[in-house]
Amino acid sequence: MLYWDYAAATPPYEEVVQTMEQIMKLHYANPSSLHRAGVEAGKLIRRSREVCAAALAVKPEELLFTSGATESNNLAIKGAALQYEGRGRHIVTTEMEHPSVYESCLQLQKRGWEISFIKPERTGIVDPDRVAAAVRRDTVLVSVMHVNNEVGTIQPLREIGNLIKSLNSRVLFHVDGVQGYGKLSVSLKEWKADLYSLSPHKIRGPRGVGLLYVKEGVMLSPLLTGGSHEDGLRAGTENVPAIVAAAKAVRMSGEQREAFADRLTPLRDRLLHFLRGIPEFLLNSNEDGAPHIVHFSYPGMKGEVMARKLEELGMAVSTQSACSSLLAEPSRVLLSMSRDVSAASGGIRISLGDIHTEADVTALEQAIMTAVQALKIVEGGMK
Amino acid sequence: MRDIESEAVTGEGKSINYADMLLLRFGEFMLKGKNRSRFEKTVLRHVKEIVKPYPNVELTKEFGRIYVQLNGEPAVELVEGLKNVFGIASISPVKVSPSELEGILSVSRHFLNIIAPVPGTTFKVKARRVWKGFPHGSLEMNNLVATPLLQGYPGLIVDVKSPQLEMKVEIRKEHTYIFCENIAGIGGFPLGTNGKAMLLLSGGIDSPVAGWSSMRRGLEVECVHFYSFPYTSELARQKVVDLTRVLSRYAGGIKLHLVPFTEVQTAFTGIGQDNLIITLMRRAMLRIATQLAEREGALAIVTGDSLGQVASQTLPSLNVIGRATVLPLLRPLVMMDKNDIIELSKKIGTYDLSILPYEDCCTLFVPKSPTTNPNLRIVDKIEATLPGYSELLAAAVQATETVRITPYGNELPKDVVNVQAGLQEEWF
Numbered sequence: 001m002l003y004w005d006y007a008a009a010t011p012p013y014e015e016v017v018q019t020m021e022q023i024m025k026l027h028y029a030n031p032s033s034l035h036r037a038g039v040e041a042g043k044l045i046r047r048s049r050e051v052c053a054a055a056l057a058v059k060p061e062e063l064l065f066t067s068g069a070t071e072s073n074n075l076a077i078k079g080a081a082l083q084y085e086g087r088g089r090h091i092v093t094t095e096m097e098h099p100s101v102y103e104s105c106l107q108l109q110k111r112g113w114e115i116s117f118i119k120p121e122r123t124g125i126v127d128p129d130r131v132a133a134a135v136r137r138d139t140v141l142v143s144v145m146h147v148n149n150e151v152g153t154i155q156p157l158r159e160i161g162n163l164i165k166s167l168n169s170r171v172l173f174h175v176d177g178v179q180g181y182g183k184l185s186v187s188l189k190e191w192k193a194d195l196y197s198l199s200p201h202k203i204r205g206p207r208g209v210g211l212l213y214v215k216e217g218v219m220l221s222p223l224l225t226g227g228s229h230e231d232g233l234r235a236g237t238e239n240v241p242a243i244v245a246a247a248k249a250v251r252m253s254g255e256q257r258e259a260f261a262d263r264l265t266p267l268r269d270r271l272l273h274f275l276r277g278i279p280e281f282l283l284n285s286n287e288d289g290a291p292h293i294v295h296f297s298y299p300g301m302k303g304e305v306m307a308r309k310l311e312e313l314g315m316a317v318s319t320q321s322a323c324s325s326l327l328a329e330p331s332r333v334l335l336s337m338s339r340d341v342s343a344a345s346g347g348i349r350i351s352l353g354d355i356h357t358e359a360d361v362t363a364l365e366q367a368i369m370t371a372v373q374a375l376k377i378v379e380g381g382m383k
Numbered sequence: 384m385r386d387i388e389s390e391a392v393t394g395e396g397k398s399i400n401y402a403d404m405l406l407l408r409f410g411e412f413m414l415k416g417k418n419r420s421r422f423e424k425t426v427l428r429h430v431k432e433i434v435k436p437y438p439n440v441e442l443t444k445e446f447g448r449i450y451v452q453l454n455g456e457p458a459v460e461l462v463e464g465l466k467n468v469f470g471i472a473s474i475s476p477v478k479v480s481p482s483e484l485e486g487i488l489s490v491s492r493h494f495l496n497i498i499a500p501v502p503g504t505t506f507k508v509k510a511r512r513v514w515k516g517f518p519h520g521s522l523e524m525n526n527l528v529a530t531p532l533l534q535g536y537p538g539l540i541v542d543v544k545s546p547q548l549e550m551k552v553e554i555r556k557e558h559t560y561i562f563c564e565n566i567a568g569i570g571g572f573p574l575g576t577n578g579k580a581m582l583l584l585s586g587g588i589d590s591p592v593a594g595w596s597s598m599r600r601g602l603e604v605e606c607v608h609f610y611s612f613p614y615t616s617e618l619a620r621q622k623v624v625d626l627t628r629v630l631s632r633y634a635g636g637i638k639l640h641l642v643p644f645t646e647v648q649t650a651f652t653g654i655g656q657d658n659l660i661i662t663l664m665r666r667a668m669l670r671i672a673t674q675l676a677e678r679e680g681a682l683a684i685v686t687g688d689s690l691g692q693v694a695s696q697t698l699p700s701l702n703v704i705g706r707a708t709v710l711p712l713l714r715p716l717v718m719m720d721k722n723d724i725i726e727l728s729k730k731i732g733t734y735d736l737s738i739l740p741y742e743d744c745c746t747l748f749v750p751k752s753p754t755t756n757p758n759l760r761i762v763d764k765i766e767a768t769l770p771g772y773s774e775l776l777a778a779a780v781q782a783t784e785t786v787r788i789t790p791y792g793n794e795l796p797k798d799v800v801n802v803q804a805g806l807q808e809e810w811f
Contacts (some may be wrong), residue, residue, distance in 0.1 A: 019810045039617055043806055051811045247811050 002360055003036075004317045007149055007179060007293055007351035010204045013252055016245045020206055023241040031238050032229070034277040041240050046367040052211060053367060055235050055254040056196075058188060064212050064230040065243050069178045069199035073211035075234065076174045076195040079220030087170060089146075090174035091117045094126050094145070094155075095336035097252035101176055102332075124284065124337045132163040137269055141172045146180030149273065150320060150349055151284045152293025155192020161192035170353040171192040172218060182253035183261060183290050185322055194218045198250070205249025209242035238328065256305050256354070264352050267361050271350065274365050280372055282343055294350045297334065297343040301375055306348050318349045401497050402476030405451040406562060407465060410472035410570045425573035427468040432635050433464040450477075464564060467633060469599050470576075471568035475551075480559045482517060484527065490530050490561050491550060495536060498563055500548050502538025506509050507546040514556040528552055540779045551724070572601025574634055580683035580713060581604040581676045583668060586623050586741065589687030589716055591733035592724050594630050596715035597685045597760075605679055606630070606637060607672050610646035619741035624795060627788045629732050635787045640675055641796050644668075645784050647775050656765060657750040663694045663755040663765065666707035667776060671709045675778045683711040689724065690717050694753040702756045 003011075012020075023044065029037035040248035042123070053060040066072045093105050095117045105115045116134040120126045124158060126144060135142065142288065143171055144155050144166050161173050177186060183204040188196055196213040214220060214233070228233035252258070268287075271294045277279050284295040298306055303319030312315050320331045330344035350364070409426060427444055430451070434440040439454035440461070451461065463475055480490040491508075500506065512523035528550070533539055539548075552561040581596040584606040594604050608623045620641065629639040644667075651663045668689060674686050688696045695704060705712050716724055728734040728803055784796050 015809075022807075023810065034616065036617070040806070044810075047806060047811060244810050251811065 001311075001314050002314055002363060004352070004356075004364065006353035007152075007202070007349065008318055009201055009207075010353055011355075012201075012206060013204045013223060013249060015252070016205055020071050020241045021247045025245050027383070031240060032227070039118050041155055041238075042245050044240055045238050049324065050242045051247040051256050052250045055250045056186065056188060059216060061231070062213055062216055063247070064213055064214060064233050064351065066230075066234055067208060067239070068201075068210040068238075069176070069197045070100040070210070071234075071241070072197035072199075072210040073098065073116040073174075073176055074104050075141060075155050075212060075220060075223050076214075077101060077104040077141065078108065078196060079181040079233075080174070080195065080218075082221035083114065083219050084140045084172070086274045087140050088136070089113045089359045090116070090136055090139045091143065092118065092131060092138060092139055092164075093143040094120060094131075096120050096124065096126075096148055096150075096151055096333045097143065097145055097177055098178070101145070105143070120137045120153075120336055122338050123286075124148060124151045124289075124333075124352075126155050126160070128156050128159040128163050131160050131312065134165050134168055137168060138170060141170050143174040145176040146186075146291040147178075147184065147293070148333060149179045150293075150331060150347065151295040151337070152289035152351075153285065154180070154290060157191040157193070158187075161190075165192050179290060179293070181250075182231075182257055183292055185257070188213060190320060200246035200249045201369060203249050203253035205253075206242045206245045207241055209246045209368065211246070211250070222313050237348060243286045243316055261291045262308075262352055263354060264356070267356060267358070268292070268294055268354060270358075270361055272362070275368075278368070278372060280376065282339070284337065284339070285349065292352045294352075296377075297347055298348065298372075299340070299343040301346045302330075305349045306346070306371060306375065309371040310348075312369055313370055315364055315367045318348055318351070320349070392751075395477070396459075396462065396564060397499070398476045398478070398494065398564050399462055399496065400459050400496050400564075401478055402562075403453050403479050404477040404560070405447040405453065405458065405465065406477050406560070407451065407468075407471050407566075407568070407682050408473045408475075409449075410470050410572075413620075415600060422470065422573045422576050426468060427574055429468045429470075429574050429635070430465065431570050433468060434461065436764075437461065444547040459577070466566065466568050469571045469601065469611075471480065471640070472570050473565040475562040475565050477562040478559045480561055482554055482556065482559045484519065487528065487554075487559050488531060490559075490576050491532060491552065492535060493530055494550065494561055494563060498548065499537070500539060504539055504548050505542035505546045506533075506539040506548045506550070507541060507543050508532070508550045508552060510552040510554065512554045514554055516556065517554045517663050524552060524554070528757070548566070568747060569599060571599035574598065575601065575603035577601035578683075579605065579679070580607050580679040580685045581640075581672045581673060581679070581681045582685040583687070584587060584623060584626065585644070585687070586619060586626065586737065587687065588728050588734065588737040589724055590738060591626050591687075592728045592731065593685055593715045595633060595727070595731045595733075595738035597713060598630070598633055602683075602685070603634070603712075604630075604637065604685060605675075605681060606639045607642060607668075608639065609642045609668055609671075611645040611648050612643070613646075614645065616741055618739075619729055620796065622736060622739055624786070624788060626733055626736050627794075628790065629736065631788050632790045633731070636787055638679070639786050639788050639796075641784045641786070642671055642675075643781050644779060647671075647779055648771060648773070650775055653768070654765060656761075657675075658752055658754045659757055659762060659765065660699060660750055661753045662703055662762055665695050665700075665704045666762070667766040667778060669704065669707040670776050671779055674776070675756060675783065676710055678780075681710075681734065684708060685713045685715065685787055687716055688714045689719055689721070692721065694755045695753040699756040700754075703759045703762055706759065 027041045029041045031042040031262045037273050049063050052063050094222055110117045118130050144160055147154055162216050164171050166190055172194040175193045177196050179201045181198055194215040198211040199233040268291055275296050282297045305318050307317055330341050331347050334344035334347055437456040439456050440764050441452040443450040478490050480486045508525050508529040510521045512521045550563050580602050582604040584590045595603055606627050610620050627637050627639045651660050786794050786796050788794050
């Protein structure tokens with residue numbers, strides 16, 4: 001079985017596994033304890049924060065560790081909303097955000113917040129002017145993802161950040177950076193980002209840990225209370241092994257970013273070229289997107305059918321994003337890009353990782369070919 | 384001999400990113416005839432320390448100035464670091480132009496565009512022809528440079544007496560230096576040129592500020608910290624190490640003496656004079672610091688005392704406590720308001736550490752009502768009759784551990800939790 005689902009989860013680096021194991025054995029103490037073992041565990045957290053801060057070119061005290069990017073996104077949005085309710089009750093985001101952002105916004109909407117969901121262009125890229133046009137004096141937060149998790153499009157964060165800040169200097173800018181880090185350059189200062197979420201398990205780190213950058217001076221109302229952990233922003237005993245291993249993954253994938261892109265871009269381009277040659281398919285990503293995601297639709301063929309057929313042929317791929325692929329509904333992301341329901345229900349995401357080779361891509365192409373030919377016979381009857 | 388440059392400190396540093404050289408000016412110590420060259424060398428050594436991480440930087444020293452050629456290194460970072468070098472009064476970002484008229488005119492025009500003076504700004508050009516082979520004299524150059532600038536910027540008003548904006552043009556054989564802005568440096572005396580003192584470092588807000596103020600006056604300081612394990616925690620000592628590390632940024636490296644104080648302190652608790660405990664403790668600290676000063680060749684003791692702030696800092700207390708040492712007691716903050724001290728501590732980067740909530744040995748054992756007016760006679764008598772008092776002090780000095788702390792090092796006292804013991808760098 002060849003694994004083509006790196007955008008959903010990645011195999012951890014061997015070093016990450018080793019770090020986890022050693023620290024679980026040696027440093028089980030609670031970092032909040034007064035004794036020496038606790039103090040040592042606390043130092044591990046401190047060092048992890050420094051390592052991650054260096055990778056992101058921010059200050060260590062601007063980073064906090066959460067249980068994952070879902071929590072980071074929830075905390076960024078709801079935490080800012082609760083904290084800054086006095087400024088207004090309006091949020092601007094896009095129609096193609098990850099569910100953890102999108103549904104946090106819907107939850108606020110039910111409580112009387114006004115949410116402007118910006119529709120991306122057909123290309124899957126959000127027009128900065130449309131975001132800016134939605135910003136008002138009472139806008140508390142703008143949230144735009146770096147790389148879309150389904151189709152891999154890259155959002156113009158620098159333009160968006162600068163535009164919205166010039167219109168309303170108090171508005172906070174949150175970036176869901178999960179699919180971008182380790183693949184593209186990240187510049188929180190240039191984007192003028194105030195909040196930035198990261199998920200180590202997408203960059204070959206451990207699960208159960210996430211990062212949230214909170215720019216100096218920005219306050220959040222905590223969602224989890226019950227201790228002064230993480231500067232009072234996130235109560236709960238620190239997950240020491242996962243945090244240290246996360247720092248390792250952040251550092252390693254940051255260092256290997258350019259090599260990663262150099263290796264994967266030709267493979268992705270080759271796949272895009274191949275898929276363009278299949279008349280049944282409609283491509284949803286292109287060469288301008290992130291180097292690890294290729295997405296296409298087979299209009300009329302449910303995505304899950306194609307995925308099951310490919311699995312039978314030894315290829316693990318995804319429909320939609322992993323967080324929504326259990327729902328048998330058309331993809332919200334593809335609908336937002338003005339695809340019709342049949343195309344939006346037939347999406348397949350192939351996401352690459354640093355282990356993939358030319359030979360793997362050849363095998364995948366053959367499998368796709370076989371799958372299309374097998375499914376074409378029944379295509380008409382499916383409608 | 385040329386006059387000391389006495390230039391008003393102006394400029395927000397708009398031209399930093401345009402500059403390819405920084406001009407550093409020495410401060411008040413320039414007036415001190417005999418010691419000048421020693422002082423200048425000390426500043427140069429400190430500057431060298433700051434530019435070490437930037438391999439392309441080249442330094443040249445001239446009378447009253449140091450030139451820092453950037454060669455592509457980041458000017459903003461360097462200015463931030465060099466501003467903190469004691470003895471440097473101001474920094475000017477310089478653009479270097481070839482020594483020919485056209486080049487000078489074009490650079491000066493570009494320079495003015497970057498400064499973008501608001502209409503109504505008073506202005507003058509001050510050219511200085513160091514290289515007499517240049518075809519135009521200084522006065523002629525003033526006109527040659529100023530005329531096209533004034534034409535391009537009709538909002539500027541010429542004022543040759545006290546202009547708000549003064550563009551300097553220094554014509555040398557190899558290059559011409561053009562600069563406008565003076566960014567304020569920290570001033571003071573070069574590091575250690577006024578001798579050495581022991582600083583009593585508690586971990587609070589005041590004592591690090593007192594240390595920095597002393598260093599700015601050219602004192603080399605060694606820090607003395609008293610700890611009372613198990614009454615104070617490991618974290619309190621770590622905090623003092625961290626504070627010393629921040630201070631060491633201004634000095635390159637600082638010695639920290641950690642004195643075990645538990646025995647001395649507990650000796651005072653059994654004598655039934657609770658309201659005098661703080662007085663007795665402070666005197667014991669001064670005695671120990673004095674012995675350390677003799678050992679280290681220091682000639683004074685620096686404290687963070689600020690008049691009236693707490694019971695031990697009333698005038699009667701300062702009097703009784705101060706008599707415990709024959710060395711001069713320097714109290715840089717004695718007449719400062721707390722708010723000003725806090726502002727300074729934020730500026731020098733010690734505030735966030737200082738407010739961490741770990742008990743130090745002074746906050747423990749504090750009696751309900753410490754005296755603000757101790758009686759010297761009684762205090763003397765208690766100390767004279769305390770069994771084994773001087774041995775206790777000697778033992779504390781004997782058991783003192785000394786660590787040299789550097790800005791980016793990882794030095795730690797032996798029995799503070801060692802980073803390396805629990806933490807393996809390969810995990811990260």
